[in-house]
Amino acid sequence: MKPIGSAAQWQADRLDVQAYLTRLGVTGPLEPDAETLRRLHRAHALTIPFENLDILLGRGIDLDVDAMQDKLLRSRRGGYCYEHNMLFAVLLERLGYEVTRLYARPLLDAPKPLPRTHLVLSVAVGDQTYLADVGFGDEGPLEPILVGDGTVSDQAGWVYRLARVQGTDKEWVLSLKREDDWFPLYWYATEGHHHIDCVVANYFISTHSSSPFTGRVFLERIAEDRRLNLNHRTLTLTRADGTVEVRDVVDDEVRELLDKEFEIELTDDEVAVVVAALPAPSAAPSGAAS
Numbered sequence: 001m002k003p004i005g006s007a008a009q010w011q012a013d014r015l016d017v018q019a020y021l022t023r024l025g026v027t028g029p030l031e032p033d034a035e036t037l038r039r040l041h042r043a044h045a046l047t048i049p050f051e052n053l054d055i056l057l058g059r060g061i062d063l064d065v066d067a068m069q070d071k072l073l074r075s076r077r078g079g080y081c082y083e084h085n086m087l088f089a090v091l092l093e094r095l096g097y098e099v100t101r102l103y104a105r106p107l108l109d110a111p112k113p114l115p116r117t118h119l120v121l122s123v124a125v126g127d128q129t130y131l132a133d134v135g136f137g138d139e140g141p142l143e144p145i146l147v148g149d150g151t152v153s154d155q156a157g158w159v160y161r162l163a164r165v166q167g168t169d170k171e172w173v174l175s176l177k178r179e180d181d182w183f184p185l186y187w188y189a190t191e192g193h194h195h196i197d198c199v200v201a202n203y204f205i206s207t208h209s210s211s212p213f214t215g216r217v218f219l220e221r222i223a224e225d226r227r228l229n230l231n232h233r234t235l236t237l238t239r240a241d242g243t244v245e246v247r248d249v250v251d252d253e254v255r256e257l258l259d260k261e262f263e264i265e266l267t268d269d270e271v272a273v274v275v276a277a278l279p280a281p282s283a284a285p286s287g288a289a290s
Helices: 017-024 034-047 065-072 081-094 195-207 251-261 268-277
Strands: 098-106 118-125 128-132 151-155 158-164 171-178 181-189 218-222 226-231 234-239 244-248
Touching (some): 017 065, 034 128, 081 098, 081 128
Antiparallel strands (some): 098 118, 118 128, 218 226, 226 234, 234 244
């Protein structure tokens, strides 16, 4: 699989590679091999949170490289899939990897088809290909996954399976093991996409009333042994052993949660906007969706 279009469209030359590595705490040799890819993927997933707060703050999501790195690298902020994976892709390209941007359709056992708007990455390393995805939030992989039919990847107790869609050689499904069954996360096809495709999909997902990221607070944080999700007022802590804790948050603890648990830094005025966007406690939903 070859990347499509000109590399210039992704603005890779404008990425501050050292600022990125500093944010991730990554040092040492960075040869474009499988081990470096794994190190970088883990560091990004464990360091930069998933969040949609700029939508609630009325700023929208800017996919210009300068805007993304100012937000995710130079500030204590996170982003959602386009920001995470577009930035990660240009880092990989600057380090010598061949990267193709692909679109995935979240499955999540939804009762109706969800839009094909999740961005993932195909990374070539020698004669092997890896699925890289640092932007799927609390159910996303900690490490890249070798592309192969039936590949199972145990990542600190979180177990993923990548399987080819029956009868095809260009369509894949990524699943996460839950108890004794596989929960389908998303489907993707190996058709490369351009920057303008990301701009169009990003506009829908950041503005449309049916998007999961408009009109609600949605934060996620990955750690080695746990995954944390705040959906409206519902805070869900999931551990690799399958145990889950769920509770509602109150207004007075929002700032501390943002700062200490999600490591997101906002001004007092910005926190006030986030709190105002929360539903009344009695109206808070009981579950979370990604």
